[in-house]
Amino acid sequence: MTELHSSGDVPRLHLRTSVNGKPVVREIEPRLLLLDFLRDDLGLKGAKRSCDVQVCGTCTVLLDGLPVSACTTLAYEAMDRQLLTIEGLSADGELHPLQAAFIDHSALQCGFCTPGMILAAKSLLDEQPNPTRADMQAYFKGNLCRCTGYYYILDAVAEAAETLAGRARG
Amino acid sequence: MLRPFEILQPESLDSACAYLSEYGSDAAVYAGGTELLLLMKEGLVHYPRLVDLKRLPKLSEIALDDQRIHIGALATHRAIERSPIIVDNAPVLAHVESLVANVRVRAAGTIGGNLCFGEPHSDPATLLLAWGAELELVSSNGARVLPAEDFFLGLFETARQPHEILTRVSLSRLPEDSQAAYQKFSVHERPTATLAVVVAMSGSTIRHARLAAGSVGPRPVRLQQAEALLQGETASPALFHETGQMAAREVDPVDDLYGSAEYKRHLVAVLTARALEQAAARGLRREHRRD
């Protein structure tokens, strides 16, 4: 039985991924967590570490459009896949309707849960353009906020849904 | 903090099995990682080698073959929840999958990972036990199929040997006369009590039933005495209440932070009655739609 003591024993992985629409190539340790890859290697600090057990959602990022807990996902999983972080949501300088709605409704207070919450909302609206309040409450069960009590967040998501639907209608 | 490990990426089931045979307890099967990585981060377990099964696409397929539903072990909870095959042919399973943890865990976590972890609070495990699902295990030595009730052995303990891979879960489409129902009661992230029933009825007579209780013991268990009580009886609130009382006597919970043993027993009684009512009501609605 071999025991790997130091990271020097393990070959690095050649990671090829796309982050906010831009190609990224890095040599990484297999054990590197996606959250640390984003925050420390790429300097994308929007995703946060809080509970570290996949319950709170402050580390939410979108992997091929699906929300994942970056705190408990290996960076390895991003291989040949698309990552979207909060920094990528307004890449061309224009705020995403969700961001605009969050500002409009002051749907945030301390802001620590906000990037994860907005990305979770994005993935909800991508798959369900017209969610009910109950749909939202169920979807955001894993995106905790200790400051707001959620009401303005739900209002903001509803407003963004309308904005996006309006755009879709053209 | 994660200690160093290597990730192996087999391209075939054979080579995946070969890795497990070679490395034994030094290797862990890795799919969604939602349970495994959590334990490894906590330092509770460590595996120098992870065998990533996600390059084996067949392992995530969901198929309907006549009356049999086959779910690849690598199907995510989200995929099962949304699969038209599951929604149309086993809607209660789709519902149960939608109750697992939260959207992120469902996006990455797999049914195989969930079942093999042997978590006593597993939602799918409770339902699949009542349903009578079968699990296929493959290794370099061949394949075997186990009924769910032979798979869950104890706390975090399943019949899967370290060199085996769970490849698929199979269950039968419920016949016309059968209904499933699921009840879940949670205070924390993991439920305090889960209760699944599959009931076959003729009119208002219960021909037979399968009941399973989860979360209140080290593994989900069939409630065979409760099942016996229902056999051939006329559905009624009184019957369901009595069955619940019997079910409560069949489980052996302990006090923990999910609840006291007494309360858990009580919940089993309540959830049993409610699940049976739910199944019976579904059966009646179905009957009325037919008329």
Place this chain on the structure above:
Amino acid sequence: MASHTVSSGVVGQNVRRVDAHEKVTGQAQFTGDLALPGMLYGRVLRSPLPHARIRALRTEAAEALPGVVTVLTGDDLQDIDPYYGHALRDRPIVALDRVRFVGDHVAAVAAEDEQTAAAALGLIEVDYEELPSATTIEQALAEAAPEIHETGSLRLGLFHGLSNLVPEGNLCYQHGFSKGDTEAIRQQAELVVEGEYVFPSVYQYSMEPHTTLAAWQGDSAIVYSSCQHPYLVRAELADMFGLAVSKVRVIVPYLGGGFGSKSYTRMEPVTLALARKAGRPVRIANRVDESMVTSRRHNMRCWMRTYAAADGTLLAREVRLWLDTGAYADNGPRVVATAADAAPGPYRWQAYEINAYGVYTNRPPAGSYRAFGATHLMWIGESQVDEIARRAGIDRVEIRERNLLRPGEEVRPGGKPLDADLVGDIRKVADALEWGSARPDGVGRGLGVGLLAAGAHPVSSAIVRLEADGSVVLLVSTTELGQGARTVFSQIVAQELGVPIQRITVPGADTQSSPYDRSTGASRSTALAGTAVLLAAHDARDQILRAASRVLGVGQEHLELRDGMVGYGSGSLELAELFVRHFGLAGGEFIGRGVVGPEEGKGSYDEGPVFWEVCIGGAELEVDSETGRIKLRKLVSVADVGQAINPHLVKAQEMGATTQGLGNALYEEMLFEDGQLLNSTLLDYHIPTPQDLPDEFASIIVENEDGPGPYGAKGVGEGALAGVPAAIVNALADLGISAHELPLTPERVWRATEQRRERTPPEH
């Protein structure tokens, strides 16, 4: 939503948060997002035992691990004063000779990366000699209980602000007061309600765990920290490390929540000491399980007895309460005093006797959490008032209308009289609950009212700098925890200087540049720091108008500031132009200064409080009696704020406080066994999710302009939390279910329903 380009009448409008853009784009910086060149990662080795002597500590193996730069132990602290603590300086930076709770600091490691630091912890060898421990209040007060501190030799904290802080044995603090003749009333009162109650330990759970980054620059210290009170931390660090206060700089970026868990000194000393030994900057980021043993809400046992006349007139109340302050006093004594203050409730008593005790135990230290004291006591006192009402056959709102204090009446001896219309407030709650209307079987209604001593010590200051292009920098050391202080203060400046809000920058707390503000907590920021901001804006305005008067040759009384200009009659002068004409170049500044201090006396707790924060809540609920699960149909909160400078943000505070309150009432409890915390992750500690919200929530703002702050404002943000458990307990009691222990988990409610008394026919 209101536009924010209008510069007049900004106060009272729902101006969008000035920090919202940064936060929705992920650009807002929290302490854990910062790094300094050469930064190391620190981790703390924590005690596995509740009470033990350290016989030996060997760090060689840890120090030898590649990547480890240094290991800090008690030996490294001999040239400084290693003790800190807000009320009592009872806590060393790391253990000197013994550990007092599971999680106590034993040593600390600084390494090149997080994983190496974590690995190094496992290589530190410690020989513990386990000592008898007292991990509950009962054990700590028992005869021959192990002594947790040599209390005779404890020094007082720098800013404790309490009278009679004389710890004895495991009794950290006691506070009591009385009035009238309780004994006489005891003899003749016709109605008596008595009970014993248990309140859990609760974790504040701010989403951001405690994080500190510390560095030395020569003999100066610079500390970035997720701390609520940078000036108090700065003074304490200076005192400990033997530095002039002017050589210690504390900077607070955005805080990911605080709620009291980040009040006073936390991880700063160990981080700074580690940086000192390492010779490089060090960042320590607590994991959640570490933060849970860094601060928590006091758990409590309480005995209360209420006496009344047969007609429902409240006569007297006796209370004895014990708060478990854990192994270190932290803010415990203040919590004890505030709990004592909250115990009588806002009623006209003939007599009361209140005795409150803070007890040391071998558990993690307990400190501030939103609405402390009031949250502890309101549900108890209000449930006894409801019971009196039932026995007297009186409506539960009516009994309060009869007995509540009116504005101007004494709340406690020597303190500030009542400054709120409580009767008006509860009538609004009653209306929102449709009190008096028929309701379905199985639905219970309840409400509760109380007071919280708010404001803390009233010293705050602010500086307004009007720049040559008409933009403004506002320097104020209120920390932005999420409550929206930067936005509210910007509104005040915009209003007073006639400058658009987008042209105001509030850089946040940095003791090097933003002036003294005692603390951010106790609902004090709008009332106190806000007043300093108002005064600073007025000072700047006066200077501007004087200059404009000279430049324009017009009397000041004809001038006003509006829309970024000085207006006079139908004419106006751009501010930028004023600068050129006054200073002779497009430069210079008008610097306005505002300072708030105690109005009379010393501003001490006994003389205060600055204002009484109204704690009030209403609830309507149903119970699934088979499982005990409570279904909240409706929650109501009333924010009695004097003047709502930003009504939307006031409601936001109410929503957040109410949601924390329902967590405290229904779900949250820290479970200990022999001092070991059993549920140290969110897997086993449930904080409210969007699915836990009531079906309906109503937030009512009351503006009577009766506060000491700008425009008659008071503070807000805590009262609603305290109101929720009281309202829920009383709504349950309306259904005949009696509660003596929180949280009201389904199992507790189920057990209580088994003992449900005969429900009296509803009169409403």
